[in-house]
Amino acid sequence: MIPFFDNISIKYKIVCIILLITVFVIIVGFSIVIISDLRTFKNDMVNDLTVHATLVGEYSVVPLTFQDKNGAEAILKRLSSVPFIITGCLYTDNGQLFASFTKVPNDFIPKDTSLIPLTDSSGPYMYLSRPIEYQGKKYGTIYIKASKELLDKKINNYLLSMSLIVIGLFIISYWAAVKLQAVISRPLVELSEFTKKIAEKADYSVQLEKHGKDEIGNLYTGFNTMLEHIACRQQEMLEARTRLQESEELYRKLITALPDIIIRTDLDGNIIFVNETNIPAFGYSNNDRIIGKNFISFLTPHDRLRASENINKMLVSYIGPHEYTFINEKGDSIECEVNGDSLRDNNNVPYGMVFIIRDLTEKKKLQSQLLQAQKMEAVGRLAGGVAHDYNNILGIILGYADLLEREISHQEPAYKMLKAIIAAAERSANLTKQLLAFARRQIVVPVVVNLNDELKTFDRMLERLIHEEIKLVIKKGKALWTIKIDPTQLTQILTNLATNARDAISGVGTITIETRNVVVDRPIITEQTDVTPGKYVTLSFSDTGCGMSRETMAQIFEPFFTTKATEKGTGLGLATVFGIVKQNNGFINVFSELGRGTTFRIYFPRFFGEIETSYRQQGDFQLSGTETILIVEDEEELLRMMRSILTNHGYKVFSASLPSDALKLCKTIKKPIDLLVTDVVMPGMNGRELKEQIEKKYDRIRTLFISGYSADIVATHGVLNEGMHFLQKPFVPAVLLKKVKEVLHE
Amino acid sequence: MTCSFYKIVKYAIIAVLGVLVLGFRNLPEQEYILKAAFLERFTRFIEWPPDSSMDDTTKSFVIGVIGENQFGNALDNLASIQKIKNKKIEIRYCSNSEDILLCHLLFISSSEQDNIIKICSLIKNKPILTVCDSKDFFGHGIHILIFPSNEKLSFEIDETAIKNSGLKASYMLLMAGRKHK
Numbered sequence: 004m005i006p007f008f009d010n011i012s013i014k015y016k017i018v019c020i021i022l023l024i025t026v027f028v029i030i031v032g033f034s035i036v037i038i039s040d041l042r043t044f045k046n047d048m049v050n051d052l053t054v055h056a057t058l059v060g061e062y063s064v065v066p067l068t069f070q071d072k073n074g075a076e077a078i079l080k081r082l083s084s085v086p087f088i089i090t091g092c093l094y095t096d097n098g099q100l101f102a103s104f105t106k107v108p109n110d111f112i113p114k115d116t117s118l119i120p121l122t123d124s125s126g127p128y129m130y131l132s133r134p135i136e137y138q139g140k141k142y143g144t145i146y147i148k149a150s151k152e153l154l155d156k157k158i159n160n161y162l163l164s165m166s167l168i169v170i171g172l173f174i175i176s177y178w179a180a181v182k183l184q185a186v187i188s189r190p191l192v193e194l195s196e197f198t199k200k201i202a203e204k205a206d207y208s209v210q211l212e213k214h215g216k217d218e219i220g221n222l223y224t225g226f227n228t229m230l231e232h233i234a235c236r237q238q239e240m241l242e243a244r245t246r247l248q249e250s251e252e253l254y255r256k257l258i259t260a261l262p263d264i265i266i267r268t269d270l271d272g273n274i275i276f277v278n279e280t281n282i283p284a285f286g287y288s289n290n291d292r293i294i295g296k297n298f299i300s301f302l303t304p305h306d307r308l309r310a311s312e313n314i315n316k317m318l319v320s321y322i323g324p325h326e327y328t329f330i331n332e333k334g335d336s337i338e339c340e341v342n343g344d345s346l347r348d349n350n351n352v353p354y355g356m357v358f359i360i361r362d363l364t365e366k367k368k369l370q371s372q373l374l375q376a377q378k379m380e381a382v383g384r385l386a387g388g389v390a391h392d393y394n395n396i397l398g399i400i401l402g403y404a405d406l407l408e409r410e411i412s413h414q415e416p417a418y419k420m421l422k423a424i425i426a427a428a429e430r431s432a433n434l435t436k437q438l439l440a441f442a443r444r445q446i447v448v449p450v451v452v453n454l455n456d457e458l459k460t461f462d463r464m465l466e467r468l469i470h471e472e473i474k475l476v477i478k479k480g481k482a483l484w485t486i487k488i489d490p491t492q493l494t495q496i497l498t499n500l501a502t503n504a505r506d507a508i509s510g511v512g513t514i515t516i517e518t519r520n521v522v523v524d525r526p527i528i529t530e531q532t533d534v535t536p537g538k539y540v541t542l543s544f545s546d547t548g549c550g551m552s553r554e555t556m557a558q559i560f561e562p563f564f565t566t567k568a569t570e571k572g573t574g575l576g577l578a579t580v581f582g583i584v585k586q587n588n589g590f591i592n593v594f595s596e597l598g599r600g601t602t603f604r605i606y607f608p609r610f611f612g613e614i615e616t617s618y619r620q621q622g623d624f625q626l627s628g629t630e631t632i633l634i635v636e637d638e639e640e641l642l643r644m645m646r647s648i649l650t651n652h653g654y655k656v657f658s659a660s661l662p663s664d665a666l667k668l669c670k671t672i673k674k675p676i677d678l679l680v681t682d683v684v685m686p687g688m689n690g691r692e693l694k695e696q697i698e699k700k701y702d703r704i705r706t707l708f709i710s711g712y713s714a715d716i717v718a719t720h721g722v723l724n725e726g727m728h729f730l731q732k733p734f735v736p737a738v739l740l741k742k743v744k745e746v747l748h749e
Numbered sequence: 750m751t752c753s754f755y756k757i758v759k760y761a762i763i764a765v766l767g768v769l770v771l772g773f774r775n776l777p778e779q780e781y782i783l784k785a786a787f788l789e790r791f792t793r794f795i796e797w798p799p800d801s802s803m804d805d806t807t808k809s810f811v812i813g814v815i816g817e818n819q820f821g822n823a824l825d826n827l828a829s830i831q832k833i834k835n836k837k838i839e840i841r842y843c844s845n846s847e848d849i850l851l852c853h854l855l856f857i858s859s860s861e862q863d864n865i866i867k868i869c870s871l872i873k874n875k876p877i878l879t880v881c882d883s884k885d886f887f888g889h890g891i892h893i894l895i896f897p898s899n900e901k902l903s904f905e906i907d908e909t910a911i912k913n914s915g916l917k918a919s920y921m922l923l924m925a926g927r928k929h930k
Contacts, residue, residue: 061921062921062924064921065794065919065921065922065924065925066925068790068793068794069787069790069902069903069904069925070901071901071903071925073899074925137793137921138793140793
């Protein structure tokens with residue numbers, strides 16, 4: 004098509020086409036007509052001349068016949084009435100001029116027929132000569148010379164008229180074309196504007212007004228149908244897009260909510276997408292530091308080769324998660340689990356990769372905590388299992404040794420041996436207690452205490468623990484908040500920390516104990532535990548000893564871990580401290596530097612309840628009594644020992660080695676029993692069940708539970724249930740008597 | 750030799766004179782030679798009715814001369830060298846009415862002054878082309894009058910007489926003859 008035509012409106016195209024056709028038809032038609040008319044004009048003139056020549060010739064037959072020259076000239080003169088005839092001549096049958104007539108003086112008169120000129124179409128004159136015949140006989144020749152001036156004038160007028168007509172027709176054609184084009188172009192222009200409007204507004208719900216039943220009408224109908232389809236399709240697309248957006252939103256939120264880092268790379272491993280939300284948690288300021296870089300460049304050099312090999316395998320098939328160590332912007336190492344897969348197109352050709360990177364720090368920490376808990380559980384089970392029998396045995400040893408000590412004179416050689424036995428038994432009992440404390444299996448009786456007050460009590464004991472070259476500094480915080488803890492546990496903490504500090508200081512040094520009120524306003528995560536915000540009382544225990552390496556610090560709370568010589572440490576000291584602190588909902592921080600010393604800072608939660616009367620305010624009392632006591636203990640020897648102790652101190656004692664025997668015994672005893680002293684774990688019935696049975700008969704009876712380790716029967720999570728009395732095995736007679744007196748006089 | 754030459758000249762002159770004398774005696778005047786030619790040329794523009802046997806070429810076209818023959822042998826010469834209507838020409842010098850009625854063309858000599866009425870009544874309404882050279886005759890039903898004009902011969906036609914006689918004269922002839930009215 005002509006390029007110019009492409010850019011003009013269809014109505015102008017139609018006008019142009021109509022005009023072109025019309026002009027062509029008019030020009031061709033008029034050319035034919037004009038050429039034909041011009042020929043006709045010429046022929047008419049020739050015919051006119053011929054007619055005149057014929058007529059004059061005919062009229063001249065008689066003059067020629069009768070040699071009547073005057074007559075001939077008279078006839079020729081008649082030609083003068085014909086405007087375009089200039090000259091007329093008659094020639095005899097032998098070709099000689101007979102008569103002539105001319106309007107132009109001195110015009111050329113041919114003397115004979117051989118001189119008659121031929122007509123030149125471009126010349127100003129037309130020449131005609133015709134023979135004069137009558138009844139088959141030639142009488143002569145007539146010659147006529149005519150001017151073309153009139154013919155030319157007529158032709159010019161004709162051409163002018165025709166030109167005006169053609170121009171008029173052109174104008175009419177243009178007008179008609181402009182009017183007629185609307186028939187075709189208007190619906191098309193409407194359609195064009197309609198489509199333009201649709202394209203601009205993208206509104207496919209509109210419809211074209213109905214047109215006729217011609218092709219344009221069909222086009223309109225088809226267009227409307229197409230619009231309906233598009234509107235339908237658009238609606239479907241909108242719904243699909245909405246679903247897609249919802250899906251995208253879902254996946255975006257999922258990706259945002261995931262604690263992992265999700266990255267997408269090209270086939271070379273260059274990162275082209277990363278979910279931004281978790282970037283800071285991984286130690287990167289923003290994703291600009293990540294986008295465009297190669298995934299492998301974030302790994303430690305050690306892991307890069309392995310990662311490259313795994314990526315190559317992954318591009319073939321899924322290989323599952325692998326662990327790598329990343330180096331973040333700050334230079335920290337982060338252990339991560341990377342689960343990746345290849346992205347493939349419809350032809351299963353890989354075009355990229357996606358990786359989910361999970362920070363394993365928390366997991367590792369939890370694993371470590373779980374391992375610690377499992378260790379403690381194992382130790383606890385072991386300790387619990389052993390402590391029961393072991394404490395019974397120790398109870399017998401300590402009990403009888405204590406009784407024997409009273410019987411033997413201090414001067415006797417056996418006395419020293421007996422003291423050694425008692426010391427060894429106490430050490431054994433202490434070891435058992437440590438195990439139970441670490442395993443949080445010891446029965447504790449928390450009371451509200453002020454750490455500053457407790458430190459006064461322990462001051463002398465601590466000085467005994469450390470040697471003279473070590474200076475003990477105690478800094479007590481002002482207006483210290485109270486905490487709730489079993490004082491026995493506090494003793495264990497201070498003893499263990501003091502022992503460790505002493506052993507860490509070789510020669511001269513200082514141990515500083517400090518108490519303070521602390522408010523934790525944000526969570527603190529340590530290797531050992533997580534600290535929730537709140538108000539705490541801290542007990543800091545600092546020494547100027549040898550300090551610890553990071554590796555040692557990571558293990559100090561593990562049971563049976565020790566850096567001391569075999570005979571000096573049990574490996575349970577700090578594990579016990581840790582267990583006690585955890586049991587009291589506290590936490591512990593350790594700061595240490597090799598050669599500079601170590602600080603343990605223990606956080607005890609502040610007590611917010613009413614302050615109870617201190618257990619220290621209870622008055623001293625006599626160890627002897629007269630009340631009736633029923634002892635139930637499945638360890639026969641221990642039973643006998645306790646019976647002996649209590650009987651020797653004035654109590655009336657009934658005893659049974661089994662709960663069933665005790666119940667039978669109760670039926671025979673007429674006198675009310677004041678106190679039931681019972682083991683907790685016994686065959687057939689536990690101490691608590693026995694207490695409940697006996698309380699049915701003696702509603703005012705009091706009960707003292709004795710046991711080698713914590714049991715849920717009398718304590719929940721190691722803390723003695725409310726209203727219950729408990730005595731930890733093993734015990735010496737004085738402790739038993741004191742506890743019995745305490746329970747009876749409560 | 751000289752004698753012979755004079756004799757030859759004398760005989761030659763005598764011969765020429767003899768010829769001239771004889772010749773002048775038989776030769777018509779130039780005027781009548783032209784008139785004879787006119788007679789033949791009139792027939793070119795006249796059509797005789799079908800019953801005049803014009804189509805029968807075996808029969809002669811009869812030119813009759815009534816009265817004094819002033820043509821000399823001009824008519825005979827004409828008849829010897831030309832045909833009219835593709836017929837041989839027969840020259841008949843009429844002396845009675847029968848001869849007259851046999852003619853296709855009748856030249857009435859001016860000598861027939863006295864008989865003109867009789868002749869005219871005889872040929873009235875007959876397909877006989879009548880020609881005269883006397884103005885006195887014209888008007889009595891004679892068809893064509895030949896008369897001298899400016900040292901030339903001219904003619905006049907009585908269109909009514911021709912029409913009445915059953916002859917048809919060409920319009921060209923009629924126009925040429927009418928122009929002198």
